[in-house]
Amino acid sequence: xxxxxxxxxxxxxxxxxxxxxxxxxxxxxxxxxxxxxxxxxxxxxxxxxxxxxxxxxxxxxxxxxxxxxxxxxxxxxxxxxxxxxxxxxxxxxxxxxxxxxxxxxxxxxxxxxxxxxxxxxxxxxxxxxxxxxxxxxxxxxxxxxxxxxxxxxxxxxxxxxxxxxxxxxxxxxxxxxxxxxxxxxxxxxxxxxxxxxxxxxxxxxxxxxxxxxxxxxxxxxxxxxxxxxxxxxxxxxxxxxxxxxxxxxxxxxxxxxxxxxxxxxxxxxxxxxxxxxxxxxxxxxxxxxxxxxxxxxxxxxxxxxxxxxxx
Numbered sequence: 001x002x003x004x005x006x007x008x009x010x011x012x013x014x015x016x017x018x019x020x021x022x023x024x025x026x027x028x029x030x031x032x033x034x035x036x037x038x039x040x041x042x043x044x045x046x047x048x049x050x051x052x053x054x055x056x057x058x059x060x061x062x063x064x065x066x067x068x069x070x071x072x073x074x075x076x077x078x079x080x081x082x083x084x085x086x087x088x089x090x091x092x093x094x095x096x097x098x099x100x101x102x103x104x105x106x107x108x109x110x111x112x113x114x115x116x117x118x119x120x121x122x123x124x125x126x127x128x129x130x131x132x133x134x135x136x137x138x139x140x141x142x143x144x145x146x147x148x149x150x151x152x153x154x155x156x157x158x159x160x161x162x163x164x165x166x167x168x169x170x171x172x173x174x175x176x177x178x179x180x181x182x183x184x185x186x187x188x189x190x191x192x193x194x195x196x197x198x199x200x201x202x203x204x205x206x207x208x209x210x211x212x213x214x215x216x217x218x219x220x221x222x223x224x225x226x227x228x229x230x231x232x233x234x235x236x237x238x239x240x241x242x243x244x245x246x247x248x249x250x251x252x253x254x255x256x257x258x259x260x261x262x263x264x265x266x267x268x269x270x271x272x273x274x275x276x277x278x279x280x281x282x283x284x285x286x287x288x289x290x291x292x293x294x295x296x297x298x299x300x301x302x303x304x305x306x307x308x309x310x311x
Contacts, residue, residue, distance in 0.1 A: 003091055003220045004166035004175070004299050010083025017164050020076045024069055024156055028186035055250050056137050059237070062246075063145035070152040073160065088159050090221030099219070102285070103227035106278060111235045125257035126240070134250035135238075142237045142249075150229040157183050157209065158216045158225050166299045172217060173296045180209030187246075195244035195259040200267060207271030214279060217295055218288045 001008075022029075050058055077088055089095055119126055157179045165175040184205035187193070193201045212225040233247075241251040244259045282288070 001091060001302055002294070002299075003217060004163050004172060005302055006087040006091060007083075007163035007167045008301055009087045010077070010081035012081075012164070012167060016076075016080050017168075020073070020080065020160065023076065024073045024152075024160075025186075027065060027069060028182075031189040032185050034189060050248065055248050056134065056141055058248055059138070059141055060145065063141070063149050066152045067145065067148035070148050070155065073152065073155055077160065088155060088163070088222075090223060092221060096221070096223050099221070099223035099286075100227035100230075103215070103224040103282070104231040105227075106281065107228050107231040108235055110274065110278075111232070112239065115239060119253075125255060127254045127256055128252065129250070129254050130252050131250060135252065138250045139238065142234055146233050146237065147230060150226065150233055153183070153186075154212070154222055154225050154229055157186075158212055159222055162213065162216065170299050171297070172294065172299060176210070176213045176217060176295060180206050180213055183209030183212075190246040192245050192259065196267065204267045204271055207275060211271075211275045211279065214295065215282065218279075218283070218291065219286060224282060 053061070074085055077083060078085060086095070161179050161182070162175045165178060166172055169175065184202045187201070187205045188198070190201070212228065215224040215228065216222055236245075237247050237249050238251055240253040240255055241247060241249045242255040242257075242259070288294075
């Protein structure tokens with residue numbers, strides 16, 4: 001069974017899918033609606049209010065809801081859809097944490113190395129603001145809570161929605177594109193969207209969604225996407241912050257430059273150049289083949305009735 005077919009291991013009634021999606025994705029739906037109806041001045045006021053809250057407390061407030069929602073998703077999958085959490089995670093007999101670690105190290109190494117290269121070339125707008133006490137608290141918060149945040153986004157978009165939409169439409173390309181677009185929309189209320197530009201940031205978010213979706217379909221599991229997303233968000237929290245980003249933290253460095261100056265080089269070019277290179281690395285390491293079928297092929301119900309057994 002391929003990754004999307006794992007959904008057939010549980011109950012597939014349409015009302016279950018609608019209920020689970022609304023309950024779990026409510027925070028993203030609400031953010032998008034607010035982004036659509038709110039005046040730019042109201043959005044700016046909301047961002048300014050968040051800046052008044054101490055950075056570590058603000059981070060906790062932002063991340064805690066994800067822990068609750070991830071738990072809710074797991075409960076609904078287990079007891080409403082009556083399927084195992086393993087089937088939501090991977091086609092393998094157990095979760096491959098080696099894959100999680102490899103993709104985590106891949107993105108963290110790339111981000112740290114490129115940051116310090118750019119810092120060595122031009123550090124005029126980068127301020128070193130290390131405070132041992134504040135950073136220690138930030139590190140603990142990040143290690144404890146970011147796994148829930150990235151877990152929810154990956155299990156919801158690349159996991160639950162990818163699988164169930166794929167079963168509904170009977171193909172793989174539509175859920176790949178749809179979940180990537182939804183992933184972008186889910187981040188549309190982030191302050192960097194207003195600072196840099198809607199379409200520039202959508203290229204980044206949707207492009208990142210495509211990268212993670214391709215990882216998931218080609219590798220038949222969420223492990224690589226989970227590791228990549230966790231590494232990306234942890235580094236974003238711990239390494240460098242800026243006044244115009246969603247993560248206001250006591251990071252090691254602060255970027256004081258105007259956001260639009262680095263939009264092309266730091267946001268769009270990685271999507272067009274770095275992401276394909278990372279996919280090439282992963283494809284060589286894990287022996288990916290049959291790209292056309294895995295990304296564009298049909299989704300059919302398995303013939304063997306034994307797949308319905310809950311593990």
